[in-house]
Amino acid sequence: MTTKHFFIKTFGCQMNKNDSLIIADLLSTSGYRQVNDPEIADIFIVNTCTVRDHAENRALSYISSLKKWHNDQRILIIAGCMAARLSSELTKKIPYVDLIIGPDSYRKLSSYLNTIFQKQTRIIDVVSTEETYCGIHPGISGIxxxxxxxxxxxxxxxxxxxxxxxxxxxxxxxxxxxxxxxxxxxxxxxxxxxxxxxxxxxxxxxxxxxxxxxxxxxxxxxxxxxxxxxxxxxxxxxxxxxxxxxxxxxxxxxxxxxxxxxxxxxxxxxxxxxxxxxxxxxxxxxxxxxxxxxxxxxxxxxxxxxxxxxxxxxxxxxxxxxxxxxxxxxxxxxxxxxxxxxxxxxxxxxxxxxxxxxxxxxxxxxxxxMLGKKYEVLIEGLARNGSRGKTKGNKYVIVNESMMPGDICEVEIIKIVGHTPIGRIKKQNE
Ligand code: SF4
The missing domain is CATH 3.80.30.20 (tm_1862 like domain)
Structure with missing residues (x-):
């Protein structure tokens, strides 16, 4: 069997983003490969949110735009909280959806995909509520x-x-x-x-x-x-x-x-x-x-x-x-x-x-x-004029030097632009 590729689009909170990592981990372990371009994907997973009306409408309008992407060789999956809330109702709104899956059923994704690829059937599973995803440890490449x-x-x-x-x-x-x-x-x-x-x-x-x-x-x-x-x-x-x-x-x-x-x-x-x-x-x-x-x-x-x-x-x-x-x-x-x-x-x-x-x-x-005070900052990445990091107090700070993600530096706040503190790195002898 040739390797099938999947693409995930995530809406909603950090919990949902984390669930997308779990989905990616489960599918990668089953031999599927994640891609960043939906055009080369065989499987499109939209991980949805339902916590507010606005979040749900955004997800629905995004999914509606996938009609052009979908064909007989491709599988569209609606996952997450909106899938759990609307369940079979979604098949009326999105008649071309292949799989509707709630946030606690992702372990079954790979077997559902096999069935759908073989039989071109539609599956709805939003009932499980016991799952904790024990033993699933998605790898992360960042800091x-x-x-x-x-x-x-x-x-x-x-x-x-x-x-x-x-x-x-x-x-x-x-x-x-x-x-x-x-x-x-x-x-x-x-x-x-x-x-x-x-x-x-x-x-x-x-x-x-x-x-x-x-x-x-x-x-x-x-x-x-x-x-x-x-x-x-x-x-x-x-x-x-x-x-x-x-x-x-x-x-x-x-x-x-x-x-x-x-x-x-x-x-x-x-x-x-x-x-x-x-x-x-x-x-x-x-x-x-x-x-x-x-x-x-x-x-x-x-x-x-x-x-x-x-x-x-x-x-x-x-x-x-x-x-x-x-x-x-x-x-x-x-x-x-x-x-x-x-x-x-x-x-x-x-x-x-x-x-x-x-x-x-x-x-x-x-x-x-914060002006004039010093903070320990963990650098997360580059910013337009230097690097971006976070204090222990969860405040984002821009540092006026290029640093590597993961660097830890002592930063003195020298000015505020908008709401963002800008700092300079304290050298060891200062
Ligand atoms: S019911 Fe909702 S708002 Fe209340 S604690 Fe639980 S998740 Fe939070």
């Missing part, structure tokens, strides 16, 4: 990598589709995770981010998240270790102390706030209050004064009043996040919040823009505070 420690989520925030398309939370065996981290370190990876919808809920046999984190920091020689995402309700002192006591764990916490109003938080089923959240931030800053904190915020949740929106704004101004991902509320079918009446689009748009403007000012102020 940063993501390692998924768990899949799915059992929290059922009222606006979120994840538990419906990725199933309930389940954790990978700790030994398998350690093995993957060690393999990556051996191939030159310097920074690893542990991934999960709520990493703090990691639980495998006797291991909880803070124990796993401590073990990875101590048993592997990873230079920078990060983790993403922490649900505020589950991040405790134990994990904060592990971060504090291990120099190779970056003191950066991504803690989605979502709203500053207690009534809206309750409607969102977030299981914490604004006061609890504020106390948690205080605790982190008390234990680790140079910790950086980023967040996610949803604007315009159904029934959010102007006063409740202003409670979010007030909290944003008080906490001063180092970074924030801000979104308009997007109703997702099946979720509890989809039953609520939406706010007018114009109101949501105005509120979101105001929040973005305020947060941008905060980021600018924070960047300016």
């Amino acid at each position: 940063t990598a993501y390692v998924s420690i768990m899949r799915g989520c059992s929290n059922f925030c009222s606006y979120c589709i994840v538990p419906y398309v990725r199933g309930r939370a389940r954790s990978r065996p700790a030994d398998d995770i350690i093995k993957e981290v060690k393999n990556l370190v051996n191939t030159g990876v310097k920074e690893i981010t542990l991934l999960g919808q709520n990493v703090n809920e990691y639980s495998y046999q006797d291991w909880n998240f803070s124990q796993l984190l401590n073990r990875i920091a101590r048993e592997t020689e990873i230079f920078n270790l990060r983790f993403l995402t922490s649900h505020p309700k589950d991040l405790g002192l134990q994990t904060i102390e592990v971060v504090k006591n291990n120099k190779n764990i970056c003191p950066w916490f991504h803690l989605p706030l979502q709203s500053g109003s207690n009534r809206i938080l309750k409607m969102m089923n977030r299981q914490y209050t604004r006061e609890y959240y504020q106390n948690l931030i205080q605790l982190i800053r008390k234990e680790i004064p140079d910790a950086t904190i980023s967040t996610d915020i949803i604007v315009g949740f159904p029934t959010e009043t102007e006063d409740e929106y202003n409670e979010t704004i007030e909290l944003v101004k008080t906490i001063k996040f180092d970074d924030a991902y801000m979104y308009r509320y997007s109703p997702r079918p099946k979720t509890r919040a989809a039953r609520y009446k939406n706010l007018p689009e114009s109101v949501i748009k105005k509120r979101l823009q105001n929040l973005i403007d305020i947060q941008n000012r905060i980021i600018r102020e924070k960047s300016e505070k």
Whole structure:
């Protein structure tokens, strides 16, 4: 049999990008070869996202454009969360699709491909929800990598589709995770981010998240270790102390706030209050004064009043996040919040823009505070006027010299352009 080639287009979050690496690893092991040009591919995999309406529409319009690419000799696969959500419905929208596969069925990809190539049939498999992809360790050629420690989520925030398309939370065996981290370190990876919808809920046999984190920091020689995402309700002192006591764990916490109003938080089923959240931030800053904190915020949740929106704004101004991902509320079918009446689009748009403007000012102020200070920076690649790297606090910095990816340098911030700190490398004798 001649070698078949596959091309993957990925939409969505880091978890999806990681899943694309798993797909590539599984197919490469089965004798398929990945290519960067869809025109020479026999198999086109679109790994989709459904977390927001916009993400789904983008994926659908992209897939519609593949009609010209598809023919009897070629296979089109729709994978990921949108495949799981829409399942057979997709065959009406995209009649030429050959395989619709959910995020937990990728181990069966190769056997499905054999069947489709032989029988020119269509397959839909979006039902499995137990998979953790234990034993799959995609190789990485760069210096940063993501390692998924768990899949799915059992929290059922009222606006979120994840538990419906990725199933309930389940954790990978700790030994398998350690093995993957060690393999990556051996191939030159310097920074690893542990991934999960709520990493703090990691639980495998006797291991909880803070124990796993401590073990990875101590048993592997990873230079920078990060983790993403922490649900505020589950991040405790134990994990904060592990971060504090291990120099190779970056003191950066991504803690989605979502709203500053207690009534809206309750409607969102977030299981914490604004006061609890504020106390948690205080605790982190008390234990680790140079910790950086980023967040996610949803604007315009159904029934959010102007006063409740202003409670979010007030909290944003008080906490001063180092970074924030801000979104308009997007109703997702099946979720509890989809039953609520939406706010007018114009109101949501105005509120979101105001929040973005305020947060941008905060980021600018924070960047300016970096002026004259020194940071350890891990170089990730070239930039237009030098190199691009990241501080332990997850802040991108441009360095005015050409450095190699993986270099670690002490950088003094000398100016700010836009929101980006520009630095010069401190020489050893300075
Ligand atoms: S914690 Fe909530 S928002 Fe995050 S993935 Fe789970 S259900 Fe969705």
